[in-house]
Amino acid sequence: MSVSSKIVYDVIGKLTKLQARGKEVGKETAENLNYALNHHLAGREEILKRRYELISGRCEPSADELGGYLGPYITGQSGVGTGLPYFWLNVLISQEVLSESITKRDMHALEFLSDIRFDRGSKGMLVEFYFLENPYFENKVLRRGLYIERNSEGAPVHVRDESTAFEWKEGGNLLIRSVIRQGTSSKKKGKSGKKGGKPEHPGKRSIQAGDDPDEEEEPRLRYRPCPSFFRFFTSPEQQSSSGGRNKPVDPTALDDEEEEMIEEDKDTTDHDHEGASFDKGKEALDKTEMRAKHDGDLLNIIICQVIPRAVHLYLEGPMKVLAGGKGVPQGDDEDGDENEEGYEMVSRGGSHGGDVSALTPHAQQVLHALKGLQAKMDVMMQTFKRAKWEAIAAGESKLQELCDQRKQLLARADGSDAVPSVPNFWLRALKGLEYSVDAIHVRDERALSYLTDVRFKWDFVRPMPSLEDPTRHGTLELSFHPSNPYFSNTILAKRYVFNCSGASIRRLTDVKSSQVCKDGEPLWKEGRDLTVKAVGPDGRLRPAASFFALFKKGALRQAFNITGQGLQAESEARELEEGLVNEIQSRLMSQAVDLYQSVDIDDDIPEGESDDDDDEEEASNKDYDEGEDHEFEEDGDNKRNSSASRGRQQGVRRRGGKGSASNLAASAAAAKAAAMKASSDDEKGLSTILRAAKRNWILTLLAVLILTSVFIVFVDMLQDARSFVTQAGWS
Incomplete structure (x- = not known):
């Protein structure tokens, strides 16, 4: 009906x-x-x-x-x-994640940190580090935060970094370190490829008139970027005042000569190697995105852990200031776990607290x-x-x-429960999710058309997340109509345990574990199991790709059509499941109608597959029999699409609440990356068109030459025919 x-x-x-x-x-x-x-x-x-x-x-x-x-x-x-000297220094190096970003040089500057504050308003959030007079920078306050523009519904539509412009004192820049290069003349040499200069052999310099052969060459001071906690207070990119180009925040990292050489090398490489600029741009975008996520994580840690739990962190750390603490001269050596003069360094990842009696x-x-x-x-x-x-x-x-x-x-x-009021509502809504591309296969659609409800229920009976148990529990439930001809139970259910960052209620990081609930696995009717398929002339049953493998123990790779074995395949399957569940609980529950209207399929779904699908599956089965890595039979359509869709989905995964710092920072980086990638795609597309046009032009020229030759031969034959007629005296 x-x-x-x-x-x-x-x-x-x-x-x-x-x-x-x-x-x-x-x-x-x-x-x-x-x-x-x-x-x-x-x-x-x-x-x-x-x-x-x-x-x-x-x-x-x-x-x-x-x-x-x-x-x-x-x-x-x-x-x-x-007061309590070096309180905030001890606090920061006692926080496990922050301590990995703090170098020895940073510690000397953090001696002068007097307070950390957090400010929040309708337009965003901000952390402020207050410093006493110090030999490193003129700034009294270092700020880092996010400026957020929201739409009428309160959702972020634009996120902008708020960072600090450092006023470094001479020799105090903590973002770079000096490197002395020996064997470089203090006199300016000619540059290779420039007017007035000749290339010279590396490490050698020709003796010019007036030069003293015995004169020693002066060492030259160069600067290189170096790791530093203070890089957190700068945004991944800043807008250049000239030309509108994005440049690194450390313009002193390269001197003018090196920058020119790099630009020349870059131009040569881009001309000689097709697509090199796109690869470099993609690499830069990846680094920017990673940097934005890292800074977002640090911002969240400072807001949620450092400021409210500062005394706890202090007590977990060294607490002991040794002789000569303040005023220790700067050092250029990098991180190490050994004690530095003036400090008893916190053990990396350790839990050893300091001795209060030493204060x-x-x-x-x-x-x-x-x-x-x-x-x-x-x-x-x-x-x-x-x-x-x-x-x-x-x-x-x-x-x-x-x-x-x-x-x-x-x-x-x-008035009848046998027919849903909106056919295939949940099937269409599920197919509107990004991650469903790899999960819903052609042979699953008929069974999913019997869906009557999809729910994700958070468990509020269990205690809220704590430092002892930083997890949240939830259950995915799919309800089916009793007339479903595939399995006898009407509810499929699976329970998930999510890790919570810092015991946060809304900030979920990943799925810690998942387990099919009791009676939550499909009780297949005879001959209706969609997770297996008859293969070969003897009709043996082999595992087959199916959405319903989500509710089958140990068959997660099967659900997402992932072939192969090992940790990598399992990790990819877990990542896709995590993305699908996240979309169901964050989008499907609140936007089901929008998702339904975004997908158009026939209301009457035939049972089984078409002849074309059967042919493709037979070919897939043949490939499976000849191969060694396959463990289950793949659906033809999804086998073609799954690889591309998985590649498209590798990126920032949105977790938890809308307001978390790292989520907003990652969203901003993703938006920048998408815009730049679109521009790069346009450039690649234009390049492809030009190459195709060039090939077509050559083919066209060959065709014209061939036709011209044929025409000339035809004209010669026509003239010979006329001469023959004239000689014969025919009218």
């Missing part, structure tokens, strides 16, 4: 209204989260201010703050103005007061996190109610 177009039109209209209500629920949840965050930030301001006063030595611990203190007391001296009596009193402030901060953080958890749970509950209404609308048609 078919469904009239009027019923479909009416139901889609009602579903569209439900989807709009879902967006309103999302806005309401975002407003509740913003309110909770603003309330938390305002409430902790006094604690952060007091922390700064104690650390900097502007104020002494009060009697109340020293309650319960059992350490040594100061006798016969005043501790005013001493001065005054520093121990300040630290005791700071512990009390940290305890208050911890209570505030837990209260804020609980408010976030409850706001998200309330929003999820409302969305599930809307999903129940959507399910009821899709199940009704002329």
